[in-house]
Amino acid sequence: LREALPDGAWAFASDPEHYAFASVRCVKDLELTDICLPTKTARGTTGRASLTFAPNRWKHDEGLRIEYEGVTRFSIDYARSIDWTQAITLLLDEVLPCDAECGEVTHEMELTDATITVHCADLTATWEEPRG
Template sequence: MKYVDLDAQVGGLTGVIDPTRYLGRLPELSGSLPPGALAFATDPQHYSFSGKRCVKDLTLQQVSFLGNDGQDIEACFRHNCWKHDEDLVIRWTGVVHVRIETPDGTSWSDLETVILDEILPHDHGCSHEMAFRPGTLMITCRDITATWAETDCPDARQGQGTS
């Protein structure tokens, strides 16, 4: 990632995930992002680790290639019940490039839990890089649509912490 630091140091603590540089650049970059990518990247909860719509800790569940040309890709991300109320569906439209890197290969099935992501302007629209435990996904596309959908996750206020 260009701006999100996945191995920052805060005080004496190392290995901290820190989107501060990216968030500082986002106002400048936002004028060059397509509308869907802009809305997703600038959602106030997107990079708030305690936010219900933060991408951190989502798990990749399913990937579909849409249309005859396969230029649209849709991925469903499963919530983490301790943090999220909703699942996330991301659709990348007008995909021109996909790169997957994991220690075990280059397959969608090797990607698991999201660490964080970064969306940047690109000549084709935008690039979306997602860091996973383990691996990385990089997609270059015309635009991104992110939709949060209700889940079967019980309300975090009900029943947790009781035995």
């Protein structure tokens, strides 16, 4: 997939710790804390979107912030009503090229109560100390 993914998406998806369940940099069990949705600008271009995840206190040292550039689709799908007062944790995610013609990245995240799907030009994932 190296040739099909832009640099930021490739760096995030190819990090070996991303998939190592015992790693402090594994995304499993991170807790969703913030969603910043993309908006259309006056010029008709899409803005940026971001997701912020807090560390799970039993597993992570840092939280994760994912910023999306050139967002063309952002959806949250859920089978039942989401209880936003409860912790919503990340179970798994997948970063894939959309297809050869569109030149976009698809990032799909399965959460305890929902699925988030983002189509974008690229993404940047940054591990950071929790705010607080």
